[in-house]
């Protein structure tokens with residue numbers, strides 16, 4: 001299965017073992033609603049902790065992404081946080097527990113054994129980071145399965161994805177926003193890579209993706225200054241793709257409606273075509289040119305002569 005592939009592929013970790021370790025830190029949920037419109041909504045739901053990621057939520061995230069991979073009618077994905085705020089990163093209670101072997105000796109001991117790390121506390125924290133990295137990076141909401149004609153390499157979900165940022169996106173939450181194609185910010189919202197204040201750097205792939213989104217100079221400033229990026233600054237540096245209208249924002253339902261309308265501009269049309277668009281853009285961005293060109297030709301072959309193509313030819317369309 002996909003899950004098995006993910007966990008066994010990553011540093012030899014076994015699925016069951018990793019799941020057990022993460023499940024030792026429960027709380028919250030990751031909720032998925034697939035809609036008839038072809039747009040799914042994924043909600044990071046742990047409001048008592050400002051939607052921080054517990055261990056069990058990591059496991060659920062992977063499961064939801066697998067469900068999205070199998071959703072062939074899907075075109076778009078909105079990732080939001082519950083109760084008007086996005087995500088405050090890792091659950092600090094779990095991080096503290098793992099950073100202190102006295103609190104959770106059994107967990108740490110088993111973890112250290114399986115990861116081959118030594119047992120000093122300073123090595124345990126980054127080791128946790130690498131477990132989270134395995135889950136987030138490989139389950140990242142951009143994970144796509146290219147059409148089988150191209151092979152089975154997984155790059156990103158074949159959905160156009162948006163992070164709907166209300167309230168705060170901090171630490172790992174800021175990293176999560178970079179795993180989406182687009183970011184929409186509500187008035188008053190903040191994206192902040194607080195890693196420096198935690199004595200850290202991003203470890204979930206957030207730095208590498210941030211550089212691609214805003215460029216090296218801006219990424220250095222954001223990480224070096226742990227800058228609070230508001231919607232205006234977000235637009236200026238290209239981190240935000242849009243700012244929600246003040247009149248609609250503030251109520252979760254309205255913000256979501258607005259995000260759906262925004263995303264609908266790009267997902268209107270037949271699913272195979274929208275998914276092909278995502279595939280050619282991601283392969284162009286992520287793969288070496290020669291491979292990307294081959295991929296594009298193959299993806300083209302999946303829509304050429306397809307229903308949407310034939311219908312367009314039959315209607316003698318004018319594009320003005």
Ligand SMILES: CC[C@@H](C(=O)O)C(=O)SCCNC(=O)CCNC(=O)[C@H](O)C(C)(C)COP(=O)(O)OP(=O)(O)OC[C@H]1O[C@@H](n2cnc3c(N)ncnc32)[C@H](O)[C@@H]1OP(=O)(O)O
Pocket residue numbers: 048049050052088089090091092093095129168170171172173194195198200202203204
């Ligand atoms: C950077 C590394 C990265 C990783 O890779 O691991 C991480 O993500 S580490 C986590 C980084 N995030 C933080 O440090 C967030 C710290 N929290 C805050 O700054 C504030 O709580 C807030 C998010 C700005 C909200 O402030 P406010 O509106 O004033 O609410 P409260 O502070 O009262 O929070 C309510 C409640 O939520 C708990 N909370 C918030 N964030 C977390 C978290 N990341 N993990 C666990 N719990 C969290 C907070 O402690 C409050 O709980 P109670 O005190 O029990 O009410």
